[in-house]
Amino acid sequence: MACLVITTILYIVFxxxxxxxxxxxxxxxxxxxxxxxxxxxxxAWGEHRFNKGMHKxxxxxxxxxxxxxxxxxxxxxxxxxxxxxxxxxxxxxxxxLIFYCLAGTTLIREVRMVFQAVDRSLEEGxxxxxxxxxxxxxxxxxxxxxxxxxxxxxxxLSDGVIAPLFWYLLLGxxxxxxxxxxxxxDSMIGYKNERYLLFGRIAAYIDDFANYIPARITAWLMVIVxxxxxxxxxxxxxxxxxxSPNSGYPEAALAGILNCRFGGPHDYFGESVYKPYIGExxxxxxxxxxxxxxxxxxxxxxxxxxIIIAIQLSVCTIFLFLxxxxxxxxx
Numbered sequence: 001m002a003c004l005v006i007t008t009i010l011y012i013v014f015x016x017x018x019x020x021x022x023x024x025x026x027x028x029x030x031x032x033x034x035x036x037x038x039x040x041x042x043x044a045w046g047e048h049r050f051n052k053g054m055h056k057x058x059x060x061x062x063x064x065x066x067x068x069x070x071x072x073x074x075x076x077x078x079x080x081x082x083x084x085x086x087x088x089x090x091x092x093x094x095x096x097l098i099f100y101c102l103a104g105t106t107l108i109r110e111v112r113m114v115f116q117a118v119d120r121s122l123e124e125g126x127x128x129x130x131x132x133x134x135x136x137x138x139x140x141x142x143x144x145x146x147x148x149x150x151x152x153x154x155x156x157l158s159d160g161v162i163a164p165l166f167w168y169l170l171l172g173x174x175x176x177x178x179x180x181x182x183x184x185x186d187s188m189i190g191y192k193n194e195r196y197l198l199f200g201r202i203a204a205y206i207d208d209f210a211n212y213i214p215a216r217i218t219a220w221l222m223v224i225v226x227x228x229x230x231x232x233x234x235x236x237x238x239x240x241x242x243x244s245p246n247s248g249y250p251e252a253a254l255a256g257i258l259n260c261r262f263g264g265p266h267d268y269f270g271e272s273v274y275k276p277y278i279g280e281x282x283x284x285x286x287x288x289x290x291x292x293x294x295x296x297x298x299x300x301x302x303x304x305x306x307i308i309i310a311i312q313l314s315v316c317t318i319f320l321f322l323x324x325x326x327x328x329x330x331x
Contacts, residue, residue: 008316011083013309015091016168019098020305026099027106035100035177039184042067047189051199061202064185068206072171072178079173094173101168101176103160104301107132107153108294114149115290118142132156134187146285150293151262154222154254155247157297159183162221162304163214169308182210208245215246218300222253225299231256238278248278255279257296258289 028034046067050059075097083090110132118125125145130137132152140148163183167175186207189200219239223231234256235249242248242263255262261279 008312010087011090012172012312015094015098015173016165016305016308018091018095020102022095022099023102023105025105027109028103035097036180036184039067039071039181040188043185043188047199051189051195056198057201060189060199064182064189064203064206067185068178068181071181072174075177076172076174097173097177098168101164101180103156104297107156107160108297111149111153111290111294115146115287118145119287143284146290147260147262150254150258150260150285150290151251153293153297154250157222157300158211158215158218158246158250161297161301162218163211165304165308166214166217167210169311179210182207211246215249217304219249219253221300221303222250222257222296225303226253226257226296228257234279241276242278243275252278254293254296258285258292259283260285260289 046063047060050056050063079090079094082093110128114125114129114132117128122142122145125142126137126140129140129145129148129152133148135148137145137148164176164179167179171178182203185200185203189196190204190207191197191200192204216239219235220232223229223235231253235252238252238255239249242251251262255278259279259281261277261282263275263277263279265274
């Protein structure tokens with residue numbers, strides 16, 4: 001019966017731990033081919049081909065659905081084939097794919113670089129924060145640059161770490177890859193402007209669904225690791241005021257932890273977009289706030305990892321009583 005526990009550790013826990021450690025060490029490997037770049041090229045090809053004429057909503061939805069199902073199915077078949085050939089080959093490939101799907105380390109590095117850049121010069125800070133946000137940064141003040149970086153840090157803790165881990169828990173590495181396709185679709189065609197409003201509508205809805213639970217898990221874990229349990233009501237109040245059904249929750253958690261204010265008017269693609277304010281204390285943000293936010297991010301990530309491993313081992317322990325005969329073979 002213990003073989004089921006061993007199998008779970010070898011095929012599910014080990015790849016996750018190795019992939020997570022690789023992300024901690026290397027971050028996004030800019031010099032190596034990245035599967036998300038391939039996702040982007042597929043999305044762009046379909047957008048140029050299908051985002052015209054009649055029935056844009058339908059065509060955009062079908063293209064998004066096809067890409068999501070394709071990456072899930074192909075990756076599942078591929079990993080199953082690798083596992084049937086060799087456990088060690090499966091372990092290596094699965095770990096690398098998980099490594100590619102996590103973005104915690106790179107996000108922290110980028111935010112730290114924004115704060116360092118804006119301390120040197122405002123123009124350098126604007127350029128640096130432009131690497132991680134979609135808004136126009138050319139007219140941002142130093143305070144707005146720092147605010148944008150911390151908002152992105154909170155939002156992408158959910159999108160870049162907690163949500164991929166959540167879908168790994170439910171659907172394994174193929175689920176993690178499918179989520180990354182969903183997230184990439186939303187980041188490329190999920191905008192509410194003239195070009196993407198119709199074609200990217202369903203992709204945006206799918207992203208909202210995929211992030212609904214992870215965004216709230218992210219916020220609650222952030223509050224828990226900060227030790228400020230009283231912020232739960234603050235998160236519920238401000239999280240639901242955001243234009244996005246999900247992004248407001250981790251942003252509200254960080255705003256509460258730092259006792260600051262996020263939100264306000266932003267420029268996207270030449271259009272002014274007003275985001276409701278999250279929090280009330282409009283104070284200057286400092287490097288000390290950045291370091292505190294990073295500690296919260298790192299602790300939240302660790303707690304999520306521990307939760308996933310605990311759930312996986314608990315589930316397989318329950319199955320011990322249902323399936324008494326299991327074997328594991330390493331080749």
